[in-house]
Structure formats: C-alpha cells, structure tokens
Amino acid sequence: MWLESSATTRRVNWLVPFRHMSEMSSGLWADLSIFGWFLIIVFLFLAIAPIVYAWGQRIPISLAIVTSLLLCWVFQSILQFFDGTRDVLVLAFANAPMWQTTPTEFHRLLTSAWLHAAGNGNGLVFQHILGNVLVIALVGVPLEQRLGRGRFLAIYLIGALAGNLAWWFSHWGEFRFALGASGAAFGLLGCYLACWPRDEIEFPLVLIRKWPISLIALLKLGLEIAQVGLLSGGWVDATSVAHLAHIGGFFVCYAVARPIAKGGPTPPEVRDGGPSATAAEKGDEMQRKSRMGGLKFDPWDDAGKPLEGSASRVLKKLREEGDELETRRAWLEELAEVARCPDCDSHLRVEINDEVARLCCSNSRKHLLWP
Known part of the structure; x- marks a missing residue:
C-alpha cells in the first residue's frame, strides 16, 4: 500500500478550499461535474468488468484481478497528465482516515485497493503496481487452484479490507491518502501459509525458481515487521509505504484461511506435489459429483x-x-x-x-x- 505525498494534500486545499478538511468529503461528491462522474464510472467499469467476465467464462480470477488492476492503473496514469483530472480518483476512492468514519465513505476500504501510485504528471511510477501484480499473479494462481475461484476471491477481498482497516485504525483522524492492493497481496501470502505451507511456487527471491511458500511468506512478513520497528524507533526516515496495512492483511487472512478453505478443491495441509490446473479441475469435478x-x-x-x-x-x-x-x-x-x-x-x-x-x-x- 502506498501513501500519497503531501503535494496531493496541498492540491486538495487548492481544488476544494473548505475551512475544515473533514467537510471536504461530502462536498467532493456534491460538486462533482458530469465529466467527473464519467471518469468514476469508467474506472469502476475497468475494475469490475474483467472479474465479472472471468467468472462467467471460468477464467482464473487471479489473472482477472491482475488485468483489472493494470487497466485501472493505465487509466489513472493517463489522468495524471492533466491538472483537472490528476486527483479525482484518489479523492473519490483512496483510503483517508479522516473521512472513513462517514458511512458514505466506507467504499474506500475496498476501492483504494484498485488505485496505485501512477506519477505526478512528469513521469510514471511503475514499481508500486508491478510489485503487487507480481505477487498476485505468482502467488494467486496456485492459491486459486488450491482454494477454488469463489474462495480465492473472498480471501482477496478480505485481505484488501483488512489492510485498509489496519491503516485506518492506526492513523485515526489523519488526513493522508493510502492506496494499493498490497494488503490483499499480503493476505494471499497469509492464507497460503496457513493452509499449504509446504507448497513450492515460482517466485523471484534471489533467483527466479521454486521456493517454499513458507519461506516467501515469512520473509515478506519479517521485512514488514522490521520496517515498522525501525520506523517506530526512529532508526529510519518515514517512507511512502503503509507497512501496517500489509501486516493487517496478512494476519487477518491467516486467521480466516482454514475455515474458508474447508470444503474447497484441496484440503489444507495436503501433500500432493503442489497445485496444478489438473488438480484444480479434478477438485471442481469432485465438488460437482458430490x-x-x-x-x-x-x-x-x-x-x-x-x-x-x-x-x-x-x-x-x-x-x-x-x-x-x-x-x-x-x-x-x-x-x-x-x-x-x-x-x-x-x-x-x-x-x-x-x-x-x-x-x-x-x-x-x-x-x-x-x-
């Protein structure tokens, strides 16, 4: 998850000069132009359509989510090059703790997972979106084969929600924007570790090769916890990464993974040489036969x-x-x-x-x- 810079906050004050930032949320929606609503509808379509299509065509949901995130990032990147549209998606959909207490803003706990750092009009930022889609693709595809499509989508959304809740509660009342699918990506790692820790998947650690999911998940989690400790102790300067959101997504999905996986194509802790498309198909067939x-x-x-x-x-x-x-x-x-x-x-x-x-x-x- 990524934190928008203070420049965005300064632009917010310039675009919507409210006396109190807490007033801005309702004013934003009330003052949104027809063109602004058009941009929001296009963004929502790009986010939802690939997943709906994949569900109907029985295409892996993990790949549909990757497609959805990339399409939204491209659209967001295009808007970055125009002063009049640069902040509209962040203002409408990013996680902002000051606004989250308003029920009409609860959508941000999910929609912010479809936003990523895109640039500032002078150039594009690739590392945020690429880091997330890499994890979602490499971890998500084999995990979906283990869980099944519906359970995988549930875990993904729970991870996104948990990450945003962790950020909201740990930064209560602050006016900072948080965005990105990292909470969901870490949620996938937490789920995989809870259910099939002995699986090995292709992943770029030192080399691109098969690594145990337990090593990947614990290494990623350990680095996040270390970063939080260093930041809390003042050993390193603040960064634009919302580490607490990553940790929140990981632990919540770890906690709920086994109850969700129960009854799926592959029982937790099974040892069968790792996930495969064939195994997933056999699991689906067994469910239908039951x-x-x-x-x-x-x-x-x-x-x-x-x-x-x-x-x-x-x-x-x-x-x-x-x-x-x-x-x-x-x-x-x-x-x-x-x-x-x-x-x-x-x-x-x-x-x-x-x-x-x-x-x-x-x-x-x-x-x-x-x-």
Whole structure:
C-alpha cells in the first residue's frame, strides 16, 4: 500500500478550499461535474468488468484481478497528465482516515485497493503496481487452484479490507491518502501459509525458481515487521509505504484461511506435489459429483405409479451407470423421453446446473426435481 505525498494534500486545499478538511468529503461528491462522474464510472467499469467476465467464462480470477488492476492503473496514469483530472480518483476512492468514519465513505476500504501510485504528471511510477501484480499473479494462481475461484476471491477481498482497516485504525483522524492492493497481496501470502505451507511456487527471491511458500511468506512478513520497528524507533526516515496495512492483511487472512478453505478443491495441509490446473479441475469435478444426488429413491414408486417397460429399463441403467456426470446426464435425458411426471403426468425435462443434471417436471419444479 502506498501513501500519497503531501503535494496531493496541498492540491486538495487548492481544488476544494473548505475551512475544515473533514467537510471536504461530502462536498467532493456534491460538486462533482458530469465529466467527473464519467471518469468514476469508467474506472469502476475497468475494475469490475474483467472479474465479472472471468467468472462467467471460468477464467482464473487471479489473472482477472491482475488485468483489472493494470487497466485501472493505465487509466489513472493517463489522468495524471492533466491538472483537472490528476486527483479525482484518489479523492473519490483512496483510503483517508479522516473521512472513513462517514458511512458514505466506507467504499474506500475496498476501492483504494484498485488505485496505485501512477506519477505526478512528469513521469510514471511503475514499481508500486508491478510489485503487487507480481505477487498476485505468482502467488494467486496456485492459491486459486488450491482454494477454488469463489474462495480465492473472498480471501482477496478480505485481505484488501483488512489492510485498509489496519491503516485506518492506526492513523485515526489523519488526513493522508493510502492506496494499493498490497494488503490483499499480503493476505494471499497469509492464507497460503496457513493452509499449504509446504507448497513450492515460482517466485523471484534471489533467483527466479521454486521456493517454499513458507519461506516467501515469512520473509515478506519479517521485512514488514522490521520496517515498522525501525520506523517506530526512529532508526529510519518515514517512507511512502503503509507497512501496517500489509501486516493487517496478512494476519487477518491467516486467521480466516482454514475455515474458508474447508470444503474447497484441496484440503489444507495436503501433500500432493503442489497445485496444478489438473488438480484444480479434478477438485471442481469432485465438488460437482458430490452434488449429483442419490438414485436410490424412486419418485414414481413413491407416488404409486411405478415405471414400466422401457422407462423401467432406463431407470435401471441409470442406477447402474449414472455415477459419472456425463453418463448421469445421458441416461436422465433418455428417461425424460420415456417417462412422465409422477405428480401431474406432464412431460419431463433435464435441468443442468454447473454440469450437474437433474430431472424435473416441465410444468412445475415443485412436482419433480430428482435426484
């Protein structure tokens, strides 16, 4: 997480000359021009669209987040070159402890994670965004294969929120802007350390090679704690890095990681040679198969209308061979052609939800949804 320089605060006073800085938050939104709202909508679209698209297309969410962060940084960098737009995103979305007590500003606890240091109009700043997307890509992709897409996104957002909360509470009432996805990135490290500390992933420490995640996570955390200690003791000058936000994201995600990982594709502490796309796919398939439902119950027999003839033979085949997703669907489709609803005698159809097939009444799902 990055701290905006005092120059931004000086520009704020020049742009919005309120008597008290605490008044500025509500005034900012009230005085925002149509063009300002347009810029904010574009930024939100760039932040959200890649993740929504990836979710629908079953693309890794970790890569979608990297794309989202890069698009937002490019947009933010373009705005840096114009005096009239240079600060609009920081003012609207960055974490500012003085404003956070206002409920209408709570969005900053998440939106600031999509802002990064972009420059001052004279040049671009690359190290902030590159440092974060490097960790999110190299740590996030294998972690997502372990957790699954939904759980990974939850951990990422929890890390971002925890980092911003840590910064807010430790700098209560101050007027300083904090921005960046570092709290979320450190949250991924904390989660990985809590659940699969023996995994090895490609990461650039001394060399770009496989390193134990425990070494990567503890080294990163140790450096952050050391920096906080040096700053507190006055041994080093203040920097533009919000170390407490990194530590907050790490420890909160470490604490919640195992409950979230429970029931995911890979159980915590498993030893299987490390994550892979194949392992993740197998984990997803096992989850879907666990939702297939049993075939022992016979809704037609239960309704006093047992199946006969070809329908009875298809049901028998379904029970014998329907233990895989594909064969279950094939036999259910055949059964739908030769059987009727045991409740209203309507035609049947096959309903597919995340590759799991079920037979249901074409008239009402309340009549039949089986198995």
